[in-house]
Amino acid sequence: MLQLIGVSKSFVLGTGRRLDVLSGVSLKVERGRSLGLVGESGSGKSTLIRCALGLMRPDGGEITYDGLSVQSASQPDLMRFRREVQLVFQDPYSSLNPRMTVEELVSEGLIIHSLAKSARERRERVVEVLEQVGLGADALPRFPRAFSGGQRQRIAIARALAIRPQLLICDEPVSALDVSVQAQVINLLQDMQRQLNLGILFVAHDLAVVRHLCERVAVLEKGKIVEEGPREAVFGAPQHPYTRALLEAIPVPDPALGRSRRAARRAAAQSEAAA
Amino acid sequence: MTLELEPLEQQITQMHATALPETPLLDVSDLTVDVVSGGRELRLVDGVSFSVQRGERLALVGESGSGKSVTAQALMRLNDRVRLGGRIDFEGEDLVAAAPTRMTALRGRRMGMVFQDPMSSLDPLMTIGDQIAETLRIHGISRADADRRALAVLDELKVDRAAERLRAYPHEFSGGMRQRVVIAMALVGDPDLLIADEPTTALDVRVQEHVLDLLDEISMQRALAVLLITHDMGVVAGFADRVMVMYSGRIVEENAVADLFATPRHPYTRGLLDAIPRVDVTLPRLHAIPGAPPSPAERPSGCHFHPRCPAAMTVCSTVEPLPVHEGSARLRCHLYGKS
Numbered sequence: 219m220l221q222l223i224g225v226s227k228s229f230v231l232g233t234g235r236r237l238d239v240l241s242g243v244s245l246k247v248e249r250g251r252s253l254g255l256v257g258e259s260g261s262g263k264s265t266l267i268r269c270a271l272g273l274m275r276p277d278g279g280e281i282t283y284d285g286l287s288v289q290s291a292s293q294p295d296l297m298r299f300r301r302e303v304q305l306v307f308q309d310p311y312s313s314l315n316p317r318m319t320v321e322e323l324v325s326e327g328l329i330i331h332s333l334a335k336s337a338r339e340r341r342e343r344v345v346e347v348l349e350q351v352g353l354g355a356d357a358l359p360r361f362p363r364a365f366s367g368g369q370r371q372r373i374a375i376a377r378a379l380a381i382r383p384q385l386l387i388c389d390e391p392v393s394a395l396d397v398s399v400q401a402q403v404i405n406l407l408q409d410m411q412r413q414l415n416l417g418i419l420f421v422a423h424d425l426a427v428v429r430h431l432c433e434r435v436a437v438l439e440k441g442k443i444v445e446e447g448p449r450e451a452v453f454g455a456p457q458h459p460y461t462r463a464l465l466e467a468i469p470v471p472d473p474a475l476g477r478s479r480r481a482a483r484r485a486a487a488q489s490e491a492a493a
Numbered sequence: 494m495t496l497e498l499e500p501l502e503q504q505i506t507q508m509h510a511t512a513l514p515e516t517p518l519l520d521v522s523d524l525t526v527d528v529v530s531g532g533r534e535l536r537l538v539d540g541v542s543f544s545v546q547r548g549e550r551l552a553l554v555g556e557s558g559s560g561k562s563v564t565a566q567a568l569m570r571l572n573d574r575v576r577l578g579g580r581i582d583f584e585g586e587d588l589v590a591a592a593p594t595r596m597t598a599l600r601g602r603r604m605g606m607v608f609q610d611p612m613s614s615l616d617p618l619m620t621i622g623d624q625i626a627e628t629l630r631i632h633g634i635s636r637a638d639a640d641r642r643a644l645a646v647l648d649e650l651k652v653d654r655a656a657e658r659l660r661a662y663p664h665e666f667s668g669g670m671r672q673r674v675v676i677a678m679a680l681v682g683d684p685d686l687l688i689a690d691e692p693t694t695a696l697d698v699r700v701q702e703h704v705l706d707l708l709d710e711i712s713m714q715r716a717l718a719v720l721l722i723t724h725d726m727g728v729v730a731g732f733a734d735r736v737m738v739m740y741s742g743r744i745v746e747e748n749a750v751a752d753l754f755a756t757p758r759h760p761y762t763r764g765l766l767d768a769i770p771r772v773d774v775t776l777p778r779l780h781a782i783p784g785a786p787p788s789p790a791e792r793p794s795g796c797h798f799h800p801r802c803p804a805a806m807t808v809c810s811t812v813e814p815l816p817v818h819e820g821s822a823r824l825r826c827h828l829y830g831k832s
Contacts, residue, residue: 258697259668366785367557396556397724398801401768401781408778423697430770430779449775467702468772469727473750476731480706 219417220247220270220303220385225279227265239265240441242279245419247385252411252418254432254449256425256464262441263421267389270419271305272296301331304378308390310370314362320373321358324348327381343380350413351376351406368399372406379410385417386410392427404431425468429453437461517544518584518685518718519568525578526560526567535789537563537575539742542816545686548716550709552733552750554723554765556786559739561722565690568720569606570596584685601628605679609691611671614678615663621674622659628682639681646677650707669700673707680711687712690722705732726769730754738762741787741797748822758819759826760802796827804828 227240239262247253257263268274270281272288281288283299291299304327307313314323324344327333334340345355351372362370371391378386388407392400408431411418420432428435429449436446437460445458456462470476526538538560545551555561566572568581570588581588584603588596600606608614616624625646626639634642640659647655650673663671672692679687689708693701709732712719721732729736730750737747738759746759757763767780784801787793793800799809808827816823817830 258699368785396786397726397765398556398768398782399785401770401779402783404770405779405781424770425698426770426772429772429775453772453775463699465772467698469698469701469705469725469731470771470773471726471730471754471766471769473730473754476727480709480731483702483706484710 219249219284220419221245221282222266222270223280223282225266225269225276225281227262227269227274227276238441240269240276243438243441243443244279245436245443245446247417247419249384249417250411250415251434252420252432254428254435255419255421255438256423256428256435257421257438258423258464260440261438263423263438264389265441266438267305267387267421270387271303272299297331301327301333301381302384304381304383304386306371306374306378306386306388306391309394310367310374311362311394313374314370314377316362319359319361320348320353323362323373324377324380327377331381333381344376347376347380350379350410352402366399367395368402371395371403375403375406375410379414382414383416385419387419387421389421390423391420393422393424400427407431425453425464437464516585518547518549519545519720520582521568521580522582523579524564524567524581524589526563527576527578528574530790533790537742537789538567540579541739541742541744542579543737543744543747545718545720547685547718548712550712550719550721550732550734552721552723552729552736553739554726554729554736555739556724558741558786558788560742560789561739562690564739565606565688565720565722568688569600569604571606598632601679601684602632602682603684604686604688605682605684607672607675607679607687607689607692609694611668611675611695612663614675615671617663620660620662621666625659625674625677625681628678632682642681643677646681647673649680649711650677652677667700669696669704672696672700672704676704676708680715680717683715684717686718686720688720688722691724692721693728694723694725701728708732726766738765741792742789743797743825745798745826746822746824752821756820756822758822758829759798759824760804760828761798764801764803796825 222243222245225240225243228236228238230236243266255263269276275289286295288299321344324347325340328340328343334343348354348357353372365373392403395403404427410416420428422428433449435449435452436443439460445452445456445461452461456465522542524538524541525536528535528537541564553561553564567577577589579589622640622643625643629639629642643659644655647658652658652673666674693704696704708719711717723729733750736750736753737744738761740761746762757766764782768782770776770779782801787797795811796809796814799805802809806827814825814827816825819829
C-alpha cells in the first residue's frame with residue numbers, strides 16, 4: 219500500500235558539510251499489516267516519517283501509495299492520500315490544541331474532507347469513534363486538559379480514526395506514557411488494527427513495544443535499513459551486528475539474565491584489554 | 494571467563510556484607526513531604542520508611558506522580574518550598590532538622606546526585622573540567638587538587654583523552670558523554686551515597702547499558718551506596734540489590750530484587766510487571782492496569798491503588814493498609830498480614 223523505494227535525503231549543515239540522513243531506504247507497508255521501524259536517536263526516523271507523509275521532498279527515490287507517486291500526485295489523489303494516511307504523534311500533551319473541545323478535535327478531519335452529510339451524522343461518527351477507543355459521549359464538550367496522558371493519546375487515536383484511514387503512521391505513540399498506561403494504548407492499537415484492517419507503520423526506539431505490535435520489523439541505522447524481516451526472525455535470529463547489539467542492550471525484567479549479561483560484558487572487555 | 498568472574502563479584506559483595514556496621518548509612522522513617530498548591534496543602538510523599546546500607550544498590554520504582562523524585566529531592570533537601578516531616582538519618586545525623594549550611598556541606602561531599610537530563614545539569618559556558626572541580630572548590634579544596642581529582646574521576650569513568658576533554662564545553666559532548674560528566678560531578682567529592690534520578694532515561698539503549706555498567710562497577714569498587722530512581726523495571730532488574738515500588742506517595746512493596754521479580758505480591762507490582770512488553774518473547778496480549786495513576790491532588794481514600802486494583806475488597810476503599818511483612822517482602826496491602 220505505502221512504499222518507499224530508495225529514498226534518500228541529505229541536509230547541508232551550517233559548516234557546509236553534507237549530512238546524509240537517509241540513504242536509499244526502501245520499505246513496504248501492506249494493507250492490514252503492521253511494520254515496525256526501530257532506530258536510535260539520529261537514525262533518521264523523523265525524516266523518514268516526513269518524507270513518507272509527503273511533508274518533505276526526498277532528494278532521491280520515490281514514495282508511492284497504492285502505486286501512485288506521492289511526490290507527483292494530482293490534487294484529488296493527494297487529498298485521498300491525506301485522508302487515508304493518518305499520523306499519531308508521540309506527545310499527547312502538545313499534539314492536541316488545548317483550546318479545542320474533544321468534539322472539535324475529533325470532527326476536524328470529517329469537516330476538512332466533507333465526510334459527513336449533516337452535523338448530526340458528524341456527531342454520531344465522533345461518538346462512535348470515541349467509544350471505539352474507550353471514551354464516551356461525555357468527553358465531547360471537554361478540553362484536553364481534563365484528560366490524563368493515556369486518555370489524550372486515545373483522543374489522538376480517535377482523531378486519526380474518525381475519517382476511516384487505511385494506514386496509521388505512529389511516531390513513538392506510547393513513549394511519553396506511564397508503563398501501566400502504555401499497555402492500554404498498545405492494546406488499543408492492536409485491537410484497532412485487527413478490527414479495522416489498518417496498515418500500521420510504527421516508528422519507535424523501544425524494541426519490546428515493536429516486537430509486541432508489529433508483524434514485520436525494519437532496523438534503521440544512520441539512515442540505512444540494515445535488517446528487515448518477520449518479527450520472529452529479526453528478534454529470534456538477528457543477522458546484522460547492529461540489531462544484535464541493540465537487542466542485547468535492552469534491559470529485561472529478569473534479574474538473573476541482567477546480571478549474567480553484565481558479567482559476560484565485563485569478561486569480554488577484560489579479555490579485549492588483555493589482548 | 495564468565496565463570497571465573499561471577500564468584501569474585503559474589504566474594505566482594507559478601508566482603509561488604511560482613512564488613513557492614515550495624516547502623517545503615519541512610520535510615521528514613523515516616524518521611525512526609527507537603528507542598529502548598531493553590532492555597533491547599535498537598536501531601537506528595539506520605540509516610541515513607543526505608544534504609545540504605547553502605548555499598549547497597551537500592552531502586553525506587555514508580556510512575557509519574559508517585560513521589561519518587563520528590564523523595565529523592567527531600568533526602569538532599571533540594572526543594573525549600575516543601576515541608577518535611579519524619580526523620581532522615583544519614584550517617585547518624587537527622588537531615589530533616591539539619592541547618593541549611595550543614596546541608597551545603599553534605600551535598601557533593603557525603604551525598605551526590607545525578608538527574609535525568611544532563612544538559613540542564615551542566616553550565617554551557619563553563620568547561621567541564623571547571624564544572625567537575627567546582628564541587629570541590631566550594632568545599633575549600635585547592636585549585637590544583639581539585640583539577641587532579643577531576644581528571645582522576647573522568648579516568649575512572651573511562652573517558653578517553655580525559656585531560657583534553659576537561660578543557661571542552663558541554664556542547665562538544667554526546668548525550669552519553671554529558672551524562673558521564675554529570676556523574677563525575679556527583680562522584681568527585683567521594684560521597685557515600687549517590688542518588689540517581691532516572692540517570693539513563695534520556696539515553697539510547699546502548700549508551701544506557703554503558704552508563705549502568707559504569708555505575709555498577711564504581712559502586713562496587715568504592716563501596717558506594719546508590720539510590721536509583723527509575724520507572725523501568727528492566728533497569729531495576731539488572732542493577733539493584735533491593736527494590737521499593739512506590740505508588741501515589743507510598744511505598745507499597747519492598748523486597749530483594751530476585752524475590753520481587755520471582756514473587757511480586759502487591760497487585761500493583763504484579764500489574765506493572767504484566768504490563769511490560771518483552772523483547773525476548775512474543776506475548777499475545779499485554780495485561781493493562783485500568784485507569785491512570787492519580788495526581789497528588791486527587792488521591793483516593795484508603796489504599797490509593799484500590800480503584801485500579803483487580804483484587805480490591807471493601808476495606809481497601811476506607812482503611813489505609815499499614816506495612817506488613819510477608820516472606821522477605823515488606824508491603825502495604827490488605828491481602829497480606831493477619832486479620
